[in-house]
Amino acid sequence: MRLKQLPSEFQKALPVLEKIKSAGYEAYFVGGSVRDVLLGRSIHDVDIATSSYPEETKSIFHRTVDIGIEHGTVLVLENQSEYEVTTFRTEDVYVDFRRPSSVNFVRSLEEDLKRRDFTVNAFALDETGQIIDLFNGLEDLENRVLRAVGKAEERFGEDALRIMRGLRFAATLDFSIDKTTFDAMTQQAPLLEKISVERSFVELDKLLRASYWRKGVEALIASKAYHYLPDLAKQDVALSEMLKSLASDFLFTSSEQAWAALLIYCHHANPKLFLKKWKTSNDFQKNVISILEIYQKRLNQAVDKATLYRYGKDLVFLAEKLREGAGLSVDFRIIEELDKELAIHDKHEIVVNGASLMRDFGLKPGPELGKILKSIEMAIVDGHLCNTKEAIDAFVREELSFG
Numbered sequence: 001m002r003l004k005q006l007p008s009e010f011q012k013a014l015p016v017l018e019k020i021k022s023a024g025y026e027a028y029f030v031g032g033s034v035r036d037v038l039l040g041r042s043i044h045d046v047d048i049a050t051s052s053y054p055e056e057t058k059s060i061f062h063r064t065v066d067i068g069i070e071h072g073t074v075l076v077l078e079n080q081s082e083y084e085v086t087t088f089r090t091e092d093v094y095v096d097f098r099r100p101s102s103v104n105f106v107r108s109l110e111e112d113l114k115r116r117d118f119t120v121n122a123f124a125l126d127e128t129g130q131i132i133d134l135f136n137g138l139e140d141l142e143n144r145v146l147r148a149v150g151k152a153e154e155r156f157g158e159d160a161l162r163i164m165r166g167l168r169f170a171a172t173l174d175f176s177i178d179k180t181t182f183d184a185m186t187q188q189a190p191l192l193e194k195i196s197v198e199r200s201f202v203e204l205d206k207l208l209r210a211s212y213w214r215k216g217v218e219a220l221i222a223s224k225a226y227h228y229l230p231d232l233a234k235q236d237v238a239l240s241e242m243l244k245s246l247a248s249d250f251l252f253t254s255s256e257q258a259w260a261a262l263l264i265y266c267h268h269a270n271p272k273l274f275l276k277k278w279k280t281s282n283d284f285q286k287n288v289i290s291i292l293e294i295y296q297k298r299l300n301q302a303v304d305k306a307t308l309y310r311y312g313k314d315l316v317f318l319a320e321k322l323r324e325g326a327g328l329s330v331d332f333r334i335i336e337e338l339d340k341e342l343a344i345h346d347k348h349e350i351v352v353n354g355a356s357l358m359r360d361f362g363l364k365p366g367p368e369l370g371k372i373l374k375s376i377e378m379a380i381v382d383g384h385l386c387n388t389k390e391a392i393d394a395f396v397r398e399e400l401s402f403g
């Protein structure tokens with residue numbers, strides 16, 4: 001099959017291919033971008049595979065960066081863009097199921113395509129628009145089927161991350177998974193325990209953020225892969241509950257929201273520990289737990305100004321959207337109005353501070369000062385106190401006389 005016209009992203013990258021070719025090597029576009037063009041999806045990064053070895057690639061271009069030379073990848077800066085140019089290589093030999101123990105560079109495109117995970121990820125595209133399809137990927141693409149390249153069981157045995165990638169592609173591409181491939185995923189799922197948590201996180205996160213996340217979660221449950229992921233063992237009922245509870249057209253709008261939903265339905269006793277086991281950043285943990293707290297608070301009460309002030313409108317909206325997805329009552333307009341009514345959104349907007357109170361009222365640093373500052377802050381947030389010096393001074397005098 002030949003593309004009638006190379007999409008602009010590839011056109012722009014053509015000089016890279018041409019330079020490698022005129023140096024006497026082969027070069028092709030490969031990977032997700034070729035698949036996405038054939039599916040009419042938007043392309044992100046254009047990857048190039050070549051028969052030139054990394055040092056040879058580097059000598060062809062003026063500007064390159066060594067970004068993964070041990071895997072054969074050189075970043076080429078050309079035409080105001082960056083392209084990952086990777087030497088053809090054979091299947092990596094994995095000793096610990098995590099990192100390849102060695103990489104073998106080869107001169108054969110076929111060898112390189114053989115090591116790729118799924119048939120629809122194993123196309124090569126040449127400069128004329130010709131698609132090289134050694135594994136019937138075009139037919140699978142037509143039928144929207146995800147099929148492992150080669151013997152599925154072996155391929156997942158070599159690298160169990162491919163199981164997570166498969167579930168993720170089902171969710172992003174809206175593909176079904178070929179039966180033999182799916183059976184092999186199920187069979188090899190226990191190997192997921194050996195995969196680095198960070199890599200599994202990336203895949204599960206992409207799965208949840210995908211347009212067809214329900215398909216991904218269904219496959220995650222059916223393959224029992226969840227069982228071998230951090231703190232998700234035995235959570236099939238919870239995952240099914242999540243599918244049942246959230247409306248069929250519900251989509252997660254942020255990763256934090258998606259992971260908060262996981263925690264809501266899994267009823268985890270210690271959400272922080274769960275997120276730590278997934279090796280997420282402190283910021284991520286904080287936001288997920290905030291969404292969770294807002295959601296839980298909202299089960300018993302309406303959104304109030306104190307909640308909005310504490311967590312900020314964005315996180316409150318994310319929690320509220322989860323409520324909406326679960327068919328619970330929501331009122332985004334009220335949240336907007338309350339947010340507009342908030343006299344302050346940050347304590348630094350208060351016209352007094354610790355230093356000024358110490359000066360004006362002879363207070364000393366310590367818990368009493370902290371308590372007064374907090375009461376001022378909350379009284380302003382609730383709307384009982386004006387954020388003016390006179391009003392606050394009167395408020396402090398009263399606090400001190402009662403205190």
Ligand code: ATP
Pocket residue numbers: 030031032033047115116117118121122159161162
């Ligand atoms: P995305 O749209 O998410 O970028 P992608 O298919 O481009 O999807 P990448 O992770 O960017 O995925 O990898 C580029 C290509 O490298 C894949 O299309 C596939 O051919 C190959 N590949 C990546 N990871 C693996 C793996 N674990 N095993 C085998 N092949 C892989």
Ligand code: MG
Pocket residue numbers: 031032033045
């Ligand atoms: Mg990619």
